[in-house]
Amino acid sequence: MVELLETTVKKNAPKTFDFQEVFGEYIGKHLYLAMNKEQSKVLATGDTPLEAIENAKEAGYKKPIIMLAPQNTDGYILTL
Numbered sequence: 001m002v003e004l005l006e007t008t009v010k011k012n013a014p015k016t017f018d019f020q021e022v023f024g025e026y027i028g029k030h031l032y033l034a035m036n037k038e039q040s041k042v043l044a045t046g047d048t049p050l051e052a053i054e055n056a057k058e059a060g061y062k063k064p065i066i067m068l069a070p071q072n073t074d075g076y077i078l079t080l
Contacts, residue, residue, distance in 0.1 A: 026069040034064035045069075 034044040034056035046052030056064040
């Protein structure tokens with residue numbers, strides 16, 4: 001029973017990423033980022049959300065997740 005509980009907790013635990021690696025060159029810039037579904041890779045950028053979407057579509061990605069680049073590395077919470 002304990003093993004099953006541990007497996008369930010691990011399976012449902014939130015995933016963590018080192019966003020410093022993902023956002024590195026974009027931190028502090030006022031850019032919109034088109035991200036992959038896992039939010040682990042920047043697919044394209046733009047000065048506006050629409051431009052980021054268009055740039056991602058031109059690169060072959062149909063449904064990117066759009067977000068504003070973080071302005072610092074103090075902390076960042078992504079919500080869906």
